[in-house]
Amino acid sequence: MTKLCILNVVGLTPKLLPHAPNLSALGNHRPWRSPVPAVTCTSQATMLTGLAPRDHGVVGNGWLYRDTQDVRFWQQSRTLIQGDVVYDRYQTAKMFWWFNQTTSAELGATPKPHYGCDGSKEFDVLDWTGCQLTDRLGPFPFFAFWGPAAGIASTQWIADATAMVMRDKQPQLTLCYLPHLDYDYQRFSHHDPARVAEVDAAAAKVIAAAEEIGAKVVVVSEYGLVPVDTPVDINRVLRRSGWLQVRNGPFGEMLLPGESHAFAVADHQVAHVYVRQSELIAEVRNTLEQTPGIAAVVDPGDLQLDHPRSGELIALAEPNAWFTYYYWLSDDCAPDFARTVDIHRKPGYDPCELFMTSKLRAAARLAQKKAGMRYKMDVIPLDPNLVRGSHGVLPADDQDGPLILGPGDLPEDMQGFPAYVESMLGNPG
Structure with a gap:
């Protein structure tokens, strides 16, 4: 055999x-x-x-x-x-x-x-x-x-x-x-x-x-993987245009996909853009096409992505750029999971999870864990400029x-x- x-x-x-x-x-x-x-x-x-x-x-x-x-x-x-x-x-x-x-x-x-x-x-x-x-x-x-x-x-x-x-x-x-x-x-x-x-x-x-x-x-x-130096905050663009909706609460702002007219699922250098109303698609496309760092906004069928799971539009980053999932406009409003390694809760890929704000802070959080105390390992930075490599296109x-x-x-x-x-x-x- x-x-x-x-x-x-x-x-x-x-x-x-x-x-x-x-x-x-x-x-x-x-x-x-x-x-x-x-x-x-x-x-x-x-x-x-x-x-x-x-x-x-x-x-x-x-x-x-x-x-x-x-x-x-x-x-x-x-x-x-x-x-x-x-x-x-x-x-x-x-x-x-x-x-x-x-x-x-x-x-x-x-x-x-x-x-x-x-x-x-x-x-x-x-x-x-x-x-x-x-x-x-x-x-x-x-x-x-x-x-x-x-x-x-x-x-x-x-x-x-x-x-x-x-x-x-x-x-x-x-x-x-x-x-x-x-x-x-x-x-x-x-x-x-x-x-x-x-x-x-x-x-x-x-x-x-x-x-x-x-x-x-x-x-x-x-x-x-290719070198990158330009993070693109695609969801912040959509939010500033009035299309992305959030809910504020005790753990920060949470994205509301079902209430958003348009939002993006960021995945390295590619983002699925979900647009709830078909009459908005052209306007959303035009806004994103004018965003620095975005090379193209295409229909899913152009990339063999025409499947019900895909967004109504697909955004492609420039070769030196990549998409963040960030949707809050101030880091003070970031959800609590943003500063942790939480791959299942974040509504997008987060390469900043490869970095740490402070080893001392991490040690303190581990001490809390060992002592049986409630804790969160909030040691992930909110600085996308740290990321230097990506892929997707x-x-x-x-x-x-x-x-x-x-x-x-x-x-x-x-x-x-x-x-x-x-x-x-x-x-x-």
């Missing part, structure tokens, strides 16, 4: 590949075309289904749920992907790839905290590998997976866990997600080759396990975009990936 391991090395580009000798040695590579938005959830759904976003429905990392009028990001249910996925047809270990709950993957692990009724949270993973990963490797380093302390430790843990599962279970198909380059390449405009060397060393552990069980290795990436140079590396005839587009996988594993019929 042919075996295959797919390493998803987030942020790896043809330009960076020479700094990754273990990955480079695996075979030929080529740039490949991602969907727009070029973000994790949309790219992975496209790779796994071979469908465009208009067909699989994953139009971003988050979107407006029109039936509840809630914006939700980073949902993990496999049922959000509308279409068959390639791993349905094989014995699969799905290690930290997204949409990894209610999945058909026979083996896998994914981050999943425990939430108490008093608002407390305990970090953990869902592990259905049968390998007792946290018993053997120690707790998953959640603080190294996302937030101000995000770094190599989470990628190393995932690599070790994947290698363990491959050796113990020998799955036919292994999907391994290595996020390391996503962190400093958003914090700094310079792409330090040392970060590539670090993720390459982690990948070497998985490659070694693949060799032991006779699995071929394919490397993919979802997007490349297609890069001008494909050497700065995503790649695929492996044997055989490599697909030019992520939509061709399921057929490529089946060409190596065989069609199970």
Whole structure:
């Protein structure tokens, strides 16, 4: 039985590949075309289904749920992907790839905290590998997976866990997600080759396990990150025009999507703009087109995003710009979650969660937690100028975009990936 391991090395580009000798040695590579938005959830759904976003429905990392009028990001249910996925047809270990709950993957692990009724949270993973990963490797380093302390430790843990599962279970198909380059390449405009060397060393552990069980290795990436220096407060533009509505309260201003005539769901360099009344669409488009940092405002169908989850308009940032989700006009009115790492409550993506206002403040909050006191980890700055890297629109140079590396005839587009996988594993019929 042919075996295959797919390493998803987030942020790896043809330009960076020479700094990754273990990955480079695996075979030929080529740039490949991602969907727009070029973000994790949309790219992975496209790779796994071979469908465009208009067909699989994953139009971003988050979107407006029109039936509840809630914006939700980073949902993990496999049922959000509308279409068959390639791993349905094989014995699969799905290690930290997204949409990894209610999945058909026979083996896998994914981050999943425990939430108490008093608002407390305990970090953990869902592990259905049968390998007792946290018993053997120690707790998953959640603080190294996302937030101000995000770094190599989470990628190393995932690599070790994947290698363990491959050796113990020998799955036919292994999907391994290595996020390391996503962190400093958003914090700094310079792409330090040392970060590539670090993720390459982690990948070497998985490659070694693949060799032991006779699995071929394919490397993919979802997007490349580009330097940025211009945050675009798209929701503040809409609010000043009188279209975005909020509710003030004891925890700051809260966005009211259902009462807003227009608001944006910001996702890196792409924003879905939801316009409640069709007669306002032209005026909203014109206002946004005149906003500095916005390159274009297009119809969803122009980008294969014409799906009910999409906004009525899609805003695309200039290459050096990105969209904040901020909708308050004064930081004194910011909601309390804005200064915390809270990826599910924020109605948009917030890269400022990679930064910290004060280590001393964080230590004080941890002391409150250990003492059993109520606390909030309000250490995230509200300064979008700290962010120095982003992604989402297609890069001008494909050497700065995503790649695929492996044997055989490599697909030019992520939509061709399921057929490529089946060409190596065989069609199970």
